[in-house]
Amino acid sequence: MIFDDWRSWTYSKNNALLIAGPCSAESPSQLALVNTHLSQMGIGIMRAGVWKPRTRPNSFEGKGTEALKWLQELKQQTPIKIATEVATPQHVEATLKYGIDVLWLGARTTVNPFQVQEIANALQGVDLPILIKNPINPELALWQGAIERIYNSGNKKVAAIHRGFSTYQKSKYRNTPSWQIAIELKSNFPTLPLICDPSHIAGKRQMIFEVSQKALDLGYDGLMIEAHPDPEKALSDADQQVSLDDLSKIISQLRFADKHSKDAVFISHLEQLREKIDHIDQELVEILSLRKQLIEKIGEYKKENNVTIFQLERWNEILHSRTVWGNGRNLDTEFIQKIYKTIHDESIRIQTEMMSKETEKKKE
Numbered sequence: 001m002i003f004d005d006w007r008s009w010t011y012s013k014n015n016a017l018l019i020a021g022p023c024s025a026e027s028p029s030q031l032a033l034v035n036t037h038l039s040q041m042g043i044g045i046m047r048a049g050v051w052k053p054r055t056r057p058n059s060f061e062g063k064g065t066e067a068l069k070w071l072q073e074l075k076q077q078t079p080i081k082i083a084t085e086v087a088t089p090q091h092v093e094a095t096l097k098y099g100i101d102v103l104w105l106g107a108r109t110t111v112n113p114f115q116v117q118e119i120a121n122a123l124q125g126v127d128l129p130i131l132i133k134n135p136i137n138p139e140l141a142l143w144q145g146a147i148e149r150i151y152n153s154g155n156k157k158v159a160a161i162h163r164g165f166s167t168y169q170k171s172k173y174r175n176t177p178s179w180q181i182a183i184e185l186k187s188n189f190p191t192l193p194l195i196c197d198p199s200h201i202a203g204k205r206q207m208i209f210e211v212s213q214k215a216l217d218l219g220y221d222g223l224m225i226e227a228h229p230d231p232e233k234a235l236s237d238a239d240q241q242v243s244l245d246d247l248s249k250i251i252s253q254l255r256f257a258d259k260h261s262k263d264a265v266f267i268s269h270l271e272q273l274r275e276k277i278d279h280i281d282q283e284l285v286e287i288l289s290l291r292k293q294l295i296e297k298i299g300e301y302k303k304e305n306n307v308t309i310f311q312l313e314r315w316n317e318i319l320h321s322r323t324v325w326g327n328g329r330n331l332d333t334e335f336i337q338k339i340y341k342t343i344h345d346e347s348i349r350i351q352t353e354m355m356s357k358e359t360e361k362k363k364e
Ligand code: PEP
Pocket: 023, 049, 053, 105, 106, 107, 108, 133, 163, 200
């Protein structure tokens, strides 16, 4: 799939796709304050939720059509582009009526293919950027499916927003990022612009800088940051919105690294280092293959002696000794243990396959 390069459809002056603004549109004066600040900063797209998907009833559910009117008026006075969330075909229709420039699908929408398809149908022939947040649950296929549905409706101005995944495990994040899922999405769709939403990942304003920097270091194309003139009084997501001054500070302190360098010395040095890595990886694969031959020998031996494949004591001993060796070599405990769990799982798989083949043979 070839997606349009966001540089052809956005208006930001920065070398990243920057979107900022309140979680929810609350009043004309709030929007005007944000708008003035964003234009001073050179940020061309303002986010503002109009319909808010809330977990519990009786919370603030957005200002609806009234807010669309405020946004339309704002657009008549300044060149700002407005982004808002749509969750139904009726929302799409209303946003088109009021001239909204960028639409996004929220995490609670992406999760539901029926709903995404209805929105995709409503978007047929609509030439606006459509941003698709990841689903609430950490399922790459569901995220990709939503992107494909929108893309198939004829819209090539599609981008993904990574806003983290909900989990039962205690975490320092409101929604754990699971960066590898977004990275996998990017490797499946290399031309798809990928935006990070540090606000919904972090859940608290103190962490917005850290999460944003990590995303930029990973080569994300942009950021969507929630910002409010008076965050503590915000009607939704008060803990995670940053003040307008803090937004300026965050953007000015972030390191926007180039994805590629044209510097010849840098390129040749990088190539040399990568060559070394290639040699080391060849050796690693060679060693894993030698290990596999031993695993097969042990498998035979266990079979002949009618001994179970999994030996708890031996496994505990492997995990412990390898961790100690790794730590002695400056390798992280979690990293070493993850690798050994994977290696051990594979050994068990190989030996189980050998055993079942033998049983089948006996049956014949
Ligand atoms: C939002 O952007 O304010 C929002 C509700 O986000 P999400 O769909 O990521 O929860």
